[in-house]
Amino acid sequence: MKSFFAIGPILRALARHKTRTVFVVIQMAFTLGVVVNCFTLLTNRVEVMQRPTGLEENDLFSFRVTAINSAFNPKTAVLEDLDYLRSNPGVVAATQTNTMPLSGSGWSMTVSSAGHDSDEGININATKYMMDVQGTDTTGIKIVAGRSFTREDVYWSSENPNPPNILISSALANILFPDVETDDIVGKPIFHSDTSQTIVGIYERLQVPWPSVTQNEYVSMIVPQQLDWTSYLYLVRTLPGLSEKLMPEIEDALYRMNSSRLVRDMRTFSETRDMGYLVDNTITVMLAVTMSMLLVVTSFGVAGLATFSVRQRYKQIGIRRALGAERSDIAFYFLVEISLITAIAMSIGTLIAFGISVLLVQAFEFPLLNVFHLALGWLGVWLIGLLATWGPAHKASRIDPAIATRTL
Amino acid sequence: MIGYYLRIALIGLRVNPVLTLVIALAIGVGIGACMTMVTIVHATSQDPVPGKSSRLFYVQMDAGDPSNPPTTEADLPKQLTYMDAMALIREAPAALQTATAGTSGVLEAPDPEIRPLPVNGRGVHGDFFTMFNVPFQFGGGWTSEADKSGELVAVISKKQNQLFFGGANSVGESLRYDGHVFRIAGVIGDWSPTPKFYSLITYALGPIEEIFHPFGAIANLELRRRGNTNCWTPVDVSNIDAFLNSECTWVQVWAQLDTAEEQSNYSRFLDDYALTQQQMGRFGRPINNPIHNLTDWIAFVEMEFYNEGVYLILTIAVLFLIVCLLNSTGLLLSKFLSRSSEIGLRRALGASRPQLFTQFLVESAWIGVVGGLLGLFFSWLGLRGILFLFSNEEAIQLLVQMDEQIVAMTIGLAISCTLLTALYPIWRASGISPARQITS
Secondary structure, eight states, X not given: OOOTTOHHHHHHHHHHTHHHHHXXXXXXXXXXXXXXXXXXXXXXXXXXXXXXXXXXXXXEEEEEXXXXXXXXXXXXXXXXXXXXXXXXXXXEEEEEESOOTTSSOOOEEEEESSOTTOSOOOEEEEEEEEEOTTHHHHHTOOEEEEOOOOGGGOEETXXXXXXXXXXXXXXXXXXXXXXXXXXXXXXXXXXXTTEEEEEEEEESOOOOSOXXXXXXXXXXXXXXXXXXXXXXXXXXXXXXXXXXXXXXHHHHHHHHHOTTEEEEEEEEHHHHHHHHTHHHHHHHHHHHHHHHHXXXXXXXXXXXXXXXXXXXXXXXXXXXXXXXXXXXXXXXXHHHHHHHHXXXXXXXXXXXXXXXXXXXXXXXXXXXXXXXXXXXXXXXXXXXXXXXXXXXXHHHHTXXXXXXXXXX | OHXXXXXXXXXXXXXXXXXXXXXXXXXXXXXXXXXHHHHHHHHTXXXXXXXXXXXXXXEOOOOOOTTSOOXXXXXXXXXXXXXXXXXXXXXXXXXXXXXXXXXXXXXXXXXXXSXXXXXXXXXXXXXXXXHTTOOEEEEOOOOHHHHHHTOOEEEEOHHHHHHHHTXXXXXXXXXXXXXXXXXXXXXXXXXXXXXXXXXXXXXXXXXXXXXXXXTHHHHHTTOEEESOOBOSSOOOTTSHHHHHTSSOEEEEEEEEOOSHHHHHHHHHHHHHHHHHHXXXXXXXXXXXXXXXXXXHHHHHHHHHHSOHHHHHHHHHHHHHHHHHHHHHHHHHHHHHHTTHHHHHHHHHTTOOHHHHHHHHHHHHHHHHHHHHHHHHHHHHHXXXXXXHHTTTXXXXXXXXXXXXXXXXXXXXXXXXXXXXXXXXXXXXXXXXXXXXXXXX
């Protein structure tokens, strides 16, 4: 008679070796708890890092210009630089800008849908991007209502820091004017203390410069400015595949054109993205490493106890073999045994996993773990248990029936 | 007797070397993971100004937007306006005070062969160097007369001195910052505060600034500022006068107040000042001017700003350690119980329970030592790994140093954890009755 699924005897045997069983159960339960939570956090981090910025991120690079001394004349330098950049056959578009998504630093201010004296306006903190006439072409953002900037919209920052016509993101539009059709929002004014500006266009999305912001991260606006500051950024879009070649060429040409300023931090947008998410990436790697090591350590523990369990039952195994059990019966016995232990451990482990998850939610406002992750965890821990037990189970199946006839 | 136990313990370990190694590895990995995180947290919680941290105070005044009142302490403005900071420096009752804000600009060396370098600067008052015990390699800071007269004097970092002057005594030399000529009064010695406690809320991690110049130069020379600026009323930041007189907060102020009496006098001054300002139409919110000493301020900011990733990983590391220890207990159980016949034999020959208990304890301690050494290795590996992930950034290099305290803690933690986890297995093993083992 095949005794594969004779669970009764297996359970009774476990009950007789309570301590050992309890240990494996606790080990596996805790492992499940920690691994599932690590996995939830890992997937959450990955989600955060994969958010679209709203930029067309390929073929895009940026660099910073910093004045060395007072010989630097911002207005002439900017116009010369933009002229040079835009006339380069490999360049599709170029714009000045104050900052970029994921760069880590930027400007923000409180804007409102109604004026200072009105009580009814909705207020929200919005990121302020300042770009010139080729801003939308360079960034690649999509205009979903209204229009983009014209030459007439753009003002020098020292001459008019509050240009009349601006663009806002659809996220900002929906917050300020919640029940209004997007097309009808175009033309409305937007207020900042006593000044107001007119929305002439709405773009799909542009992320704020701070990568760690996960709420309202698409609430932004673009103001048409030509910046006559002593330090600012240029954003350049090239024809497909040409960035790598053009970057050193452009850096060199600009340096030779004007010696009263420094050109530095020239990098592609994907480098900016990697730098912006450096910490998150590190955390992701650390979580993955921790999870793997945990499973490895637990498999050692389970293997060790399984070996011990086999050694304790040498005689019993020998007797069973002598009585007619097949090799596979013996091996299967141990695999079924570990599966039963796993089942018990998973129920306790699920409680532990939720317990840890609730603590993490309260302490760090992380998302609660979901059932899919839990199921993956069960599968993973069960597999580890089987793999770890396989070796000792195989050795057990090789025990000679002649053992039964010996006394020591 | 102790020597006997030590020797016998080593023999015991050799019975099943693989198992022993696996146990030590399990412990080592768990300890390593924990200590990696502990090292990083430890590196950032050193007493920043030993002996003085409780007497250096960070000043906050709430001159914020009255139509948007604060709900928690964290909502209070973390910096001051230029007007308020200057008023404090002029009139507040403190022996030593400094205002500070970051700047950035291009440094040019007197030697034209050396390429100009964009650097970070910091505007401070002369008292800064005394207050924060800044060590000098050459020269020193400047006096309050220099602050008042607007003299262009500067202190540069050791690294900058190496770059521009080959490490020589450059006191008296000049260099250009943002095109203006500054005379070097001093060169800072070995100083890498982690975090930069004097500017906790902006760029706290990372090497110190390359040049420290008088705070007054920021306004007088319209230097480019580097840091957080928060304005709750609109202002054209490129119009310097409008900006300096605005409600924009961008200045941090520190005061040294040695006695409780000085501290309450200072607080009273702040409140009186706020009252006067209220009469002139400013300070629309309820008066709230907390002062925190350095230790408290660091704790307060850490809770808010520290990337929660650090605490998260620390929690995960502790849980990981727990699992490792559970595994160790199980493995130790099988290790000791598999020697049942040996134990039975020794008991039959007259060994008492306490004697066996002690022997196994010593064995476990040995495992703990090996585990601790492996833990040191794994935490070193973990720290190198983190450094690698951050592409060897200077700021991170300061965080991943293991000092003697950490090494001692690692070994100590390993041994105590091992002993703790071994208690149950040892108790079980030493209780094995001789009779059952002798028969069969």
